[in-house]
Amino acid sequence: MISKLIQRIQEKNAPIVVGLDPMLSYLPAFLLEKAIDDYGETLEAAGEAIWQYNKAIVGAVHDLIPAVKPQIAMYEQFGVPGLIAFEKTVNYCKEKDLIVIGDVKRGDIGSTSAAYANGHIGSVTVGNTELRGFHEDIVTVNPYLGSDGVKPFVDVCREQGRGIFVLVKTSNPSSGEFQDREIDGRPLYELVAEKVDEWGKDAMDGAYSEVGAVVGATYPEMGAVLRKKMPHAYILVPGYGAQGGTADQLRPYFNEDGLGAIVNSSRGIICAYKDQKYSDFGEDRFAEASRQAVIDMKEDINRIF
Amino acid sequence: MISKLIQRIQEKNAPIVVGLDPMLSYLPAFLLEKAIDDYGETLEAAGEAIWQYNKAIVGAVHDLIPAVKPQIAMYEQFGVPGLIAFEKTVNYCKEKDLIVIGDVKRGDIGSTSAAYANGHIGSVTVGNTELRGFHEDIVTVNPYLGSDGVKPFVDVCREQGRGIFVLVKTSNPSSGEFQDREIDGRPLYELVAEKVDEWGKDAMDGAYSEVGAVVGATYPEMGAVLRKKMPHAYILVPGYGAQGGTADQLRPYFNEDGLGAIVNSSRGIICAYKDQKYSDFGEDRFAEASRQAVIDMKEDINRIF
Numbered sequence: 006m007i008s009k010l011i012q013r014i015q016e017k018n019a020p021i022v023v024g025l026d027p028m029l030s031y032l033p034a035f036l037l038e039k040a041i042d043d044y045g046e047t048l049e050a051a052g053e054a055i056w057q058y059n060k061a062i063v064g065a066v067h068d069l070i071p072a073v074k075p076q077i078a079m080y081e082q083f084g085v086p087g088l089i090a091f092e093k094t095v096n097y098c099k100e101k102d103l104i105v106i107g108d109v110k111r112g113d114i115g116s117t118s119a120a121y122a123n124g125h126i127g128s129v130t131v132g133n134t135e136l137r138g139f140h141e142d143i144v145t146v147n148p149y150l151g152s153d154g155v156k157p158f159v160d161v162c163r164e165q166g167r168g169i170f171v172l173v174k175t176s177n178p179s180s181g182e183f184q185d186r187e188i189d190g191r192p193l194y195e196l197v198a199e200k201v202d203e204w205g206k207d208a209m210d211g212a213y214s215e216v217g218a219v220v221g222a223t224y225p226e227m228g229a230v231l232r233k234k235m236p237h238a239y240i241l242v243p244g245y246g247a248q249g250g251t252a253d254q255l256r257p258y259f260n261e262d263g264l265g266a267i268v269n270s271s272r273g274i275i276c277a278y279k280d281q282k283y284s285d286f287g288e289d290r291f292a293e294a295s296r297q298a299v300i301d302m303k304e305d306i307n308r309i310f
Numbered sequence: 311m312i313s314k315l316i317q318r319i320q321e322k323n324a325p326i327v328v329g330l331d332p333m334l335s336y337l338p339a340f341l342l343e344k345a346i347d348d349y350g351e352t353l354e355a356a357g358e359a360i361w362q363y364n365k366a367i368v369g370a371v372h373d374l375i376p377a378v379k380p381q382i383a384m385y386e387q388f389g390v391p392g393l394i395a396f397e398k399t400v401n402y403c404k405e406k407d408l409i410v411i412g413d414v415k416r417g418d419i420g421s422t423s424a425a426y427a428n429g430h431i432g433s434v435t436v437g438n439t440e441l442r443g444f445h446e447d448i449v450t451v452n453p454y455l456g457s458d459g460v461k462p463f464v465d466v467c468r469e470q471g472r473g474i475f476v477l478v479k480t481s482n483p484s485s486g487e488f489q490d491r492e493i494d495g496r497p498l499y500e501l502v503a504e505k506v507d508e509w510g511k512d513a514m515d516g517a518y519s520e521v522g523a524v525v526g527a528t529y530p531e532m533g534a535v536l537r538k539k540m541p542h543a544y545i546l547v548p549g550y551g552a553q554g555g556t557a558d559q560l561r562p563y564f565n566e567d568g569l570g571a572i573v574n575s576s577r578g579i580i581c582a583y584k585d586q587k588y589s590d591f592g593e594d595r596f597a598e599a600s601r602q603a604v605i606d607m608k609e610d611i612n613r614i615f
Contacts, residue, residue: 046439082429084443124387134351138389151484179456
């Protein structure tokens with residue numbers, strides 16, 4: 006999957022991913038009003054509204070980008086109707102030939118991690134029929150439980166040609182509470198990075214591994230170190246834009262050849278219509294505002310090369 | 311919620327929780343066959359089979375126990391139909407007046423963690439209507455992202471009278487890869503335990519906090535240390551039975567008064583009918599085998615006091 010992701014990044018000349026994290030407060034009012042007219046003030050209305058929002062945005066930007074990253078929490082909060090919207094979004098993105106990175110941050114042990122892996126990037130068997138629960142291509146994984154938690158995902162990656170991004174150094178202010186603490190003279194996130202490198206050796210796909218890493222844009226000096234520690238890992242970089250990361254901070258995450266990293270923007274794209282800069286589009290043309298924000302983000306990122 | 315849990319533990323004289331982790335391979339063959347007859351070899355059949363399995367077991371054991379712990383991965387692997395089975399299971403357990411601990415191990419940052427918290431133990435608002443996505447009373451939480459990831463859950467606990475168990479030291483063999491590494495002379499899991507104690511101070515519910523901890527039964531010497539480090543945290547103890555933990559190892563997790571911990575068994579209860587010890591029940595009476603296994607587990611645990 007990682008070689009396919011790289012191919013798409015090169016075709017689109019866009020090492021970027023659009024985060025589909027639809028909070029209800031992000032939506033133009035008319036979308037939720039319409040859904041409430043149809044379904045009442047229900048979870049179904051919330052699911053329908055975020056699905057319509059996603060569909061419009063993906064429809065407007067899919068030709069510009071290689072991948073999307075739906076954040077499952079934003080759907081899961083609405084229970085089953087929310088997860089139906091997640092499923093529709095994933096499947097629609099795949100119809101549009103986008104690579105789908107499920108931001109699920111799952112992690113458990115043994116057969117439980119295997120269940121998450123099978124459900125999101127692998128398959129399950131019912132009777133003699135192989136089926137897919139959800140349909141992402143890549144998922145994010147939490148490493149706190151160690152190899153027992155991550156290896157079942159790596160097995161699925163290897164067997165089914167899928168990918169994972171393991172949380173190494175996250176973009177949030179308190180990420181240092183545990184991740185930065187020194188162990189034998191180096192921070193915990195470096196230990197995790199070494200494990201990512203080790204796990205990834207069993208699942209190479211060309212020059213890179215199916216096992217990538219998440220490293221926040223907000224810590225560029227750490228990005229430089231981690232880029233070297235994990236030579237085969239693609240790095241998913243959250244935190245650009247709304248979280249405060251700038252393009253200038255992103256160079257260390259990439260290799261010399263411009264590969265090795267993919268930068269996420271969520272709010273900056275899907276909420277562009279609320280930004281002063283794109284206010285001319287207005288609420289009705291929110292998806293066009295998102296398209297312009299993607300064009301601007303591509304330009305901003307590509308000027309660092 | 312933690313005071314309610316304690317009350318139920320005392321009423322039932324059972325500091326135990328039954329883990330509802332239904333792998334298809336655990337089910338008596340007739341249950342899946344019946345579901346496939348009705349729904350074909352589909353995700354819906356898998357969801358229906360595990361729901362019928364759970365319903366029979368919960369129906370047979372609910373009067374003996376204070377709580378259940380469904381492992382969401384086992385449902386999520388079957389996509390939306392699996393999560394419908396999860397929802398039915400949670401709601402049925404609540405009808406039976408059981409406390410439901412969703413073993414979801416979620417953890418993200420800021421508004422994303424808030425979305426998970428709202429979806430599983432809190433509520434969401436659609437228009438002017440407050441709704442619940444899923445309906446657990448307590449969930450498990452992964453701490454790798456630090457306070458930004460955990461505090462949104464603590465806020466919901468405090469506001470809505472719900473609870474969390476934060477992963478501190480997990481029961482799996484490789485849990486030491488990161489959790490046991492020494493930082494300033496003490497292992498990472500102790501640092502996490504100190505944070506659990508700190509987070510919990512904002513959400514007291516009687517003598518204990520709504521913020522509890524997960525500490526595996528397989529590491530009793532660590533259990534003793536952690537019991538002292540987190541005086542207000544209830545400890546959820548996985549790893550008893552099938553994972554190798556014995557009752558003798560459990561004493562350190564409890565306080566002198568017999569409170570302070572709740573021990574989980576999953577396979578040992580829900581798969582009892584496959585155990586030589588309970589083979590007289592046969593496949594047809596799998597739920598009665600589970601009931602006998604709960605009775606035996608209660609006796610085994612209670613002899614340590």
